[in-house]
Amino acid sequence: MMVVLNGKLVPEEHAVVSVFDRGLLYGDGLFEVVRIFNGKPFRWEQHVARFRQGAEFLGIKVPEAFEMLRGFVDELVARNELPNALMRILLTRGPGPRGYSPKGADQPTLAMSLHPAPEQTPEVVRWKLIISSARLPANEPLANFKTCNKLAQILAKTQADAAGAHEALLLNTNGLVVEGSSSNLFWVEGGGVHTPPLGAGILAGVTRAVIMELCRVAGLTWREGETTPERLRVSQGVFVSLTSAGVAEATELDGHRLACSPAVAKLHAAYWDLLIKECGS
Secondary structure (H helix, E strand, O other), X not given: OEEEEOOEEEEHHHOOOOOOEHHHHHOOEEEEEEEEEOOEEOOHHHHHHHHHHHHHHHOOOOOHHXXXXXXXXXXXXXXXXXXXXXXXXXXXXXXXXOOOOOOOOOOOEEEEEEEEOOOOOOOOEXXXXXXXXXXXXXXXXXXHOOEOOOHHHHHHHHHHHHHOOOEEEEEEOOOOEEEEOOOEEEEEEOOEEEEOOHHHXXXXXXXXXXXXXXXXXXXXXXXXXXXXXXXXXXXXXXXXEEOOOEEEEEEEEOOEEOOOOHHHHHHHHHHHHHHHHHHOO
């Protein structure tokens, strides 16, 4: 597999970084995952905008190679012969002296890699969910970006794996369900689609924004609001959104059977149509 490291296309076995890279030492960096469909990136501009905002928030200098990212996407897809894939973009502050201070770390590391994407079909995928014991801080500005600090999400996904579930939902420090380990949460209630607000401590997901857009197109009302595990169990439907799968409908939560709403299938179909429209058949 060919990857891009600091502006150069190299075989993955040669793509190495310093053991003093702050991304390795402290998780001092951020990343993006972009859906590549039919050889084209889906919602590229939105991913890049969030990536730039995250770098600015962390105070990481964006390297010159950043301007070449879009061209590297096409090159990686062609060289690796992966027209349907997930593109991971990683930016760290780079190597620096020992200690938390970023002084002296002025050579950022920028890497891009392709990974096979889960098979995407017009059929809705159905997932079993659990509630994780891991907690996320409410009103956390860092949650708006995909930083390299994801231990809570890792612990949650570990619990989901152990329980034979597809995904784990996390509560914030206010006791509210806010998001999945790698997904944004939605539920159907009163005929409308609901999702937690950004202030609850969730990622401003690109696919989350697409779902809101599709609600308007599909004639579905949507609003931001708070929820609890108990409220989800009695809702008219629960689903999550994520770059790799688009829309995944929840059928169980901690072993409790969940209701299925036709709104979920409607949104999944609309998402599939949009993916084909913007990236080609």
